[in-house]
Amino acid sequence: MPDYRAIFEAVESTVIRVGSDNLPTEEIRKNLDEYKSFEGKKLSDADYYWVFVYVTFYSGFRAATVTARLPVIRKYFADFHLASSYGPQDIDRILHDPEMIKNRRKIQACVENAQTFKEIVSQHGSFQGYIDSFAPKASSTNLMRLKRELQHRFVGLGRVTTFHVLTDIGMPVLKPDRVMCRVFKRFGLVADEKDIEGVVKQGGKFAEHTGHPIRYIDIVFVAFGQVRSTEFGLDRGICLEKNPRCSSCGAKEFCTYDGPAC
Template sequence: METKHRCAWCEKDDLYRNYHDNEWGKPVYDDKTIFEFLILETFQAGLSWYTVLAKRENFRKAFDDFDWNTIAHYSEVKMAELAEDSGIIRNKLKIKATVTNAQAFLKVQEEFGTFSKYIWGFVDGKPIDNQPKNLGEVKATTEISDKLSRDLKKRGFKFVGSTVVYAHMQATGMVNDHVMNCLTRK
């Protein structure tokens, strides 16, 4: 019988291990968590996920617990305040994109009823289990993430390239990229 381990990427510390064991790759269907991960993933673009994860609680406070209705109406003053908040990633373009993405999120909800219904439609409502044998088999993008990225951009979302979108799909369990001998695969 093969020994169970965690996916190697998460062995940095307990913060990473806890995220891996309890969140990453677990299907998420509620708009609140989907939006949170969407925003966190857009801030991650060009940085390490660990950097974002370590600041996650600060992001929650700074961005009104990821309330897209509130964020969609942020003023220039509020965005300037966020750009001075050392608890988050102070990238002005990403802060502005968060407001833009909240506005686009609302439009998708209006059209589909929930953002979850929209985004999960790209995988027919159920997770894709890639069953990688090792991390080398885990892709950074797929045809589905390419398609979803293009559609999100068409709908006005920012910082949603295919790599960011695929990371979001992994985080929210739209795809399961836990390696086959990972302890999360009981």
């Protein structure tokens, strides 16, 4: 069995050590620690809807592009009551905003999802009430039932993006995105980068063996593998897709990658 605790600690300390070239260690620690309390946070209906909105936009786009456009996306999609009332002319108006991401399908999905959202809130009293009706934290079967339901009811949510929603609404599951899949494959935790369910399962093992919330496990691996994480002082990631910075990596002893740079 992999030594989950040792792998995680090696990755975490690498992130902090490399990031401290640009940001004081205490600040990195503070920014990381914020992710430890994420799962207990209460979300309002508006918070829940916003997760669906930004996940829809992040899917398939460069993260930096979407992050830069979040203020304009929020301008139109902060309120699901308003968004649910948008008609074709409103969609055209939003699409023609020079700051907006030019993707009719995503804008349309956010409008349709606002309508679904409104129905659910009126049926269950709140979106939280709807989520609780699945008792998703009681078992992984319940959690997967919620996942299937969200994927079925909301437009634009795929196999991976539904996990993204679940992570960001505080469910005990990580996002099996490209970064996570690549890093877990390099550590030999999954045989195939496309094994989404395998990556999710391995994420759960890290949480179990370290005692950390899954959201914290998620952000540490994301910071380790993604291109840039300025909040942790990383102007460049470490376990990058091309040219990973293996000479700076403290987790090398656990790595099975034998490509260039290693």
